[in-house]
Amino acid sequence: MTALATRVEDRSEMGIEHAQRTANIEVASTRAAQEVQAAMIMARRFPRDVTNATTRIVQACQRKSLAERAVYSYPRGDTTVEGPSIRLAEAMAQSWGNLDFGIIELEQRNGESNVMAYCWDLETNTRQTKIFSVPHKRHTRKGSYPLTDPRDIYEMVANQGARRLRACILGVIPGDIVDKALEQCNATLRGGDKKPLIDRVQGMVLAFSEMGVTQQQIEKRLGHRIEITTESELVQLRKVFASIRDNMAPRESYFDLSDGVPTADDPSKSRGDNLADKLKTKDSPKSGRPGPKAEKKEEAQSSGENRIPTDDEAHALADEYTLNVPLVQLQENLGVASELSPDELKAAMKMADVSNAASASEEDIRSVAYHLHYARLKSGKIPFKSE
Numbered sequence: 001m002t003a004l005a006t007r008v009e010d011r012s013e014m015g016i017e018h019a020q021r022t023a024n025i026e027v028a029s030t031r032a033a034q035e036v037q038a039a040m041i042m043a044r045r046f047p048r049d050v051t052n053a054t055t056r057i058v059q060a061c062q063r064k065s066l067a068e069r070a071v072y073s074y075p076r077g078d079t080t081v082e083g084p085s086i087r088l089a090e091a092m093a094q095s096w097g098n099l100d101f102g103i104i105e106l107e108q109r110n111g112e113s114n115v116m117a118y119c120w121d122l123e124t125n126t127r128q129t130k131i132f133s134v135p136h137k138r139h140t141r142k143g144s145y146p147l148t149d150p151r152d153i154y155e156m157v158a159n160q161g162a163r164r165l166r167a168c169i170l171g172v173i174p175g176d177i178v179d180k181a182l183e184q185c186n187a188t189l190r191g192g193d194k195k196p197l198i199d200r201v202q203g204m205v206l207a208f209s210e211m212g213v214t215q216q217q218i219e220k221r222l223g224h225r226i227e228i229t230t231e232s233e234l235v236q237l238r239k240v241f242a243s244i245r246d247n248m249a250p251r252e253s254y255f256d257l258s259d260g261v262p263t264a265d266d267p268s269k270s271r272g273d274n275l276a277d278k279l280k281t282k283d284s285p286k287s288g289r290p291g292p293k294a295e296k297k298e299e300a301q302s303s304g305e306n307r308i309p310t311d312d313e314a315h316a317l318a319d320e321y322t323l324n325v326p327l328v329q330l331q332e333n334l335g336v337a338s339e340l341s342p343d344e345l346k347a348a349m350k351m352a353d354v355s356n357a358a359s360a361s362e363e364d365i366r367s368v369a370y371h372l373h374y375a376r377l378k379s380g381k382i383p384f385k386s387e
Helices: 002-045 050-060 086-096 150-172 175-190 197-209 215-222 231-245 271-283 292-302 311-324 327-340 342-351 362-379
Strands: 071-076 079-084 099-109 112-121 126-135 137-140 143-146
Touching: 050 086, 050 175, 071 175, 071 231, 079 086, 079 175, 086 099, 086 150, 086 175, 099 150, 112 150, 126 150, 175 231, 197 215, 197 231, 231 327, 311 362, 327 342, 327 362, 342 362
Parallel strands: none
Antiparallel strands: 071 079, 099 112, 112 126, 137 143
């Protein structure tokens, strides 16, 4: 009798727990439905002013920090395809108003996540929804491998979801408003510089040539001819240039240097390289001997050999780097590292005990930059020359 009574009691408790779960689900569903109804009522009671919303979007695009992240681009044949990024789409959605948008992970099983991205105009009841699967795998040039770390899985789902969310937002906001936002972003990137884009690009090519990077190598990185470089690509080139200049990473991290540098008699040398050579000849007398700047450069290159610094030397160099480089430049360098070497950046953030670089304090940013610079010195990615 005791065993039978125990089983009856267990079943009774299971029935109560099931009823409680069912009741909680119904309450949550009812609450969600009421929230949606309330949002739709408020949206129709206070409809958006299209003129003011457009003005807010244009004003948001006047911020340089947003404009630099507002456009994505990739090469396709001899042209470059570009469009609004998820950051610009989110900024437009916030300024447009009366929109409900987001990403929901519906379920996670069998090594993949089923996700829904949506954008709903509560005022006009226009809705864009995309449901897709995200396998828990990371694909690299050396092959693919499964993801087991919950944080890696979350970042993979969030990254894939952001692309679909961008498409949903752009499917709801009128296309002419999107075009105005892109035009303003390009104008913000140009700033007060009245020079044509091609002249500014050639100036960047000239600056890179002083570092030993040719126009052909830049074109190989971009995936197209230098003449069709966009404003957003020029911004990225400036970040790469600053990273190399500040010893954040060597040239090899950004460019394929296997082809070498063309000689002076090479007819395939770029216009930027030829211009750089003409400027360099100003330092050389007519006798053909190298000028003072060239002699100092050759002397610096011939003294010492590249080697891995000791721990004390690497710590000292990392300290000097983080103390002397401005905070804004450190943030830009970390942004480049997040795109080109995310694993190294993640390791540096772990060493600095920083979980989110976007909301980190100045002290945390300098700490991450210190650990990243130290690791690159010890791995040989940043050249160190013996005295």
